[in-house]
Amino acid sequence: MHAASEPTETMMAGQIPLPVPSKMTEPFWAGMRQNKLLLQRCKTCNAYRWTPQVLCRDCYSEDYEWSEVSGKGTVFSYTVVHRPPLPAFKAPYIVAVIELAEGPLMLTNVIDCDPAALKVGDKVKVAFEKATDEVTLYRFRLA
Numbered sequence: 206m207h208a209a210s211e212p213t214e215t216m217m218a219g220q221i222p223l224p225v226p227s228k229m230t231e232p233f234w235a236g237m238r239q240n241k242l243l244l245q246r247c248k249t250c251n252a253y254r255w256t257p258q259v260l261c262r263d264c265y266s267e268d269y270e271w272s273e274v275s276g277k278g279t280v281f282s283y284t285v286v287h288r289p290p291l292p293a294f295k296a297p298y299i300v301a302v303i304e305l306a307e308g309p310l311m312l313t314n315v316i317d318c319d320p321a322a323l324k325v326g327d328k329v330k331v332a333f334e335k336a337t338d339e340v341t342l343y344r345f346r347l348a
């Protein structure tokens with residue numbers, strides 16, 4: 206077992222660490238592999254939620270379905286990273302919180318954008334970035 210700060214083979218190969226799907230998140234990653242952004246939607250009150258979790262935050266129902274959303278959103282907040290945690294992350298890059306059209310906030314990156322030009326309130330659209338056969342990452346671009 207590696208300590209959190211110990212580099213793994215993947216990191217030493219110059220690649221970013223990738224998410225490992227769990228039983229809870231696998232439907233989300235299956236959607237990503239098909240270039241679909243899926244969120245859990247409560248079947249009791251219809252609220253969308255992100256990140257994946259067992260209970261609805263609004264009504265505590267355990268009854269949900271995975272539902273494709275528009276991929277449209279608005280920049281809620283952001284920061285520009287100049288000193289990356291690993292060399293594989295090419296700085297500067299934008300870490301942003303996107304308010305999805307369906308309501309939830311999603312932590313992500315805005316890509317293909319001059320960091321000096323981004324503004325809170327800018328409209329964005331999801332972009333799918335295939336990392337491996339198993340993992341496609343979600344980013345956003347200016348709409």
Ligand SMILES: [Zn+2]
Binds near residue numbers: 248251252262264
């Ligand atoms: Zn609910």
